[in-house]
Amino acid sequence: MIQTPTLDNSAVDAVVAEHLAAVNAFDEAAIMATFADDALVNDAHREFWGAEAIRRWVAREMVGDRVSIEVTEVIDHHGQAVVRGRYDGDYDKTNLPDELILTNYFTVRDGKIVTLIVIRNTPAGY
Numbered sequence: 064m065i066q067t068p069t070l071d072n073s074a075v076d077a078v079v080a081e082h083l084a085a086v087n088a089f090d091e092a093a094i095m096a097t098f099a100d101d102a103l104v105n106d107a108h109r110e111f112w113g114a115e116a117i118r119r120w121v122a123r124e125m126v127g128d129r130v131s132i133e134v135t136e137v138i139d140h141h142g143q144a145v146v147r148g149r150y151d152g153d154y155d156k157t158n159l160p161d162e163l164i165l166t167n168y169f170t171v172r173d174g175k176i177v178t179l180i181v182i183r184n185t186p187a188g189y
Contacts, residue, residue: 076137078176079144079169083132091118091126099175106181128154135164144169 078097085093095118098104104111104120111120124130130152138145146167156163163183170178 076139076144078171078174079137079146082169082176083134083146083148086125087131089126089129091121094121094125097176098179099172099177102175102177102179104179104181106179124154128152130154132165132167142171144171 082094082097085097095114098114098117100114102113102117104117106120106124111117130150132146132148132150134146134148136145136147144167146169147164148167150163150165166182166184168178168180168182169176
């Protein structure tokens with residue numbers, strides 16, 4: 064079972080924790096409830112603007128592919144939640160590492176996610 068990280072009770076941490084729990088429960092409605100109507104998601108260099116585009120992404124690529132996130136690190140960076148985690152699911156894993164670690168950058172306003180950027184970071188070469 065995937066564990067939701069223990070976060071403090073700030074509005075940012077609360078909605079991020081709700082989002083992660085909803086992703087791991089494959090609950091489309093609960094995931095969507097964490098986003099503002101005009102939110103932006105950037106995943107794999109693709110932009111999804113607004114609730115309808117995000118809902119299609121969630122339905123197909125998160126819930127549809129049964130993506131789960133095992134959180135490995137949570138950082139509060141000046142009010143932005145940076146969450147790293149091991150991803151798994153039924154998505155195409157061709158050319159991906161055995162352990163896929165992605166970083167999620169959450170910006171929250173008024174208790175809702177307004178921006179989520181998902182990146183597979185690589186170490187700097189210097």
